[in-house]
Amino acid sequence: xxxxxxxxxxxxxxxxxxxxxxxxxxxxxxxxxxxxxxxxxxxxxxxxxxxxxxxxxxxxxxxxxxxxxxxxxxxxxxxxxxxxxxxxxxxxxxxxxxxxxxxxxxxxxxxxxxxxxxxxxxxxxxxxxxxxxxxxxxxxxxxxxxxxxxxxxxxxxxxxxxxxxxxxxxxxxxxxxxxxxxxxxxxxxxxxxxxxxxxxxxxxxxxxxxxxxxxxxxxxxxxxxxxxxxxxxxxxxxxxxxxxxxxxxxxxxxxxxxx
Numbered sequence: 001x002x003x004x005x006x007x008x009x010x011x012x013x014x015x016x017x018x019x020x021x022x023x024x025x026x027x028x029x030x031x032x033x034x035x036x037x038x039x040x041x042x043x044x045x046x047x048x049x050x051x052x053x054x055x056x057x058x059x060x061x062x063x064x065x066x067x068x069x070x071x072x073x074x075x076x077x078x079x080x081x082x083x084x085x086x087x088x089x090x091x092x093x094x095x096x097x098x099x100x101x102x103x104x105x106x107x108x109x110x111x112x113x114x115x116x117x118x119x120x121x122x123x124x125x126x127x128x129x130x131x132x133x134x135x136x137x138x139x140x141x142x143x144x145x146x147x148x149x150x151x152x153x154x155x156x157x158x159x160x161x162x163x164x165x166x167x168x169x170x171x172x173x174x175x176x177x178x179x180x181x182x183x184x185x186x187x188x189x190x191x192x193x194x195x196x197x198x199x200x201x202x203x204x205x206x207x208x209x210x211x212x213x214x215x216x217x218x219x220x221x222x223x224x225x226x227x228x229x230x231x232x233x234x235x236x237x238x239x240x241x242x243x244x245x246x247x248x249x250x251x252x253x254x255x256x257x258x259x
Contacts, residue, residue: 042170042184046191048075048217051210057090059204066090072210073218077115080222085109102126104242112223121225122235124242129230131238148172148180155183160195161211163187191215 043049051072058065067089071082086107110123110130123130151171158165165185172180185196190213197208225231232238 042182042194042197043074046074046193046215047077048215049193050074050212050214050216050218052212053081054209054211056207056209057204058207061203064090073222075218075220075223078223079111079113079115080218081111083109083111104246106242112225114223122238123225123229124238127230127238127242128226128228129232129238129242130225131232131235132225133234148174158185160185160187163189163195165195166192 049072053070053072054067055070056065056067068083068085069087073080073082084107086102104126106124106126108125110121110125112121112123114120118134120133121130122133149172151173153169153171155167155169158167165187168184168186170182170184172182174180181199183198184194186192187195193210193213193215195210195213199206230241232241
């Protein structure tokens with residue numbers, strides 16, 4: 001499998017888990033589209049927690065769902081997700097992808113969204129590199145949007161993993177009238193923490209199921225890139241640098257490398 005294809009798979013999956021699927025909005029409009037109000041409504045009154053998320057991305061046209069596990073850390077609107085890319089499974093993942101990702105230093109991906117700085121970091125510990133993305137990179141000609149209007153509609157009550165839950169439909173309405181809906185099973189015995197969420201994005205159904213939930217504050221240092229990592233201004237720049245690092249000496253862009 002060509003390296004460029006692996007990069008595409010990794011980038012798509014990494015984006016799929018940010019903020020319980022809200023990365024679809026990130027990809028379309030930049031980090032500022034992911035408002036702190038979104039996170040507050042999804043995670044209730046919980047300003048600090050750690051949890052494990054089992055995530056399924058299902059598309060009826062692509063066979064079995066893509067499944068993965070991510071570690072979540074949340075602190076006052078700042079969100080971090082750690083993904084073991086080699087644990088992913090599903091019809092969209094080529095069988096040799098795990099070995100390829102490990103070879104390229106992309107077997108672990110870390111996404112950090114800093115709501116206080118309106119910036120997102122995509123890090124690869126195996127590459128000791130990260131890309132920093134800000135709203136100005138993609139929306140320089142657009143005014144700062146207002147936080148969306150959020151309506152909460154109770155659909156019913158349920159029990160998930162032994163926790164009594166209220167099933168709510170959260171409807172986010174942007175300035176332009178566009179709407180985005182999320183179903184959330186919020187546990188009443190966990191300060192309305194959403195044990196399960198479900199949403200539609202780009203023709204896929206993204207379901208997130210949380211476990212190992214701890215309503216305590218993670219270390220604040222988790223939300224900053226390590227000082228020894230190389231910083232890049234975009235994902236593309238970081239990927240190109242890694243591809244060049246992997247090329248045999250003298251290969252170069254026109255040297256016949258299979259990338």
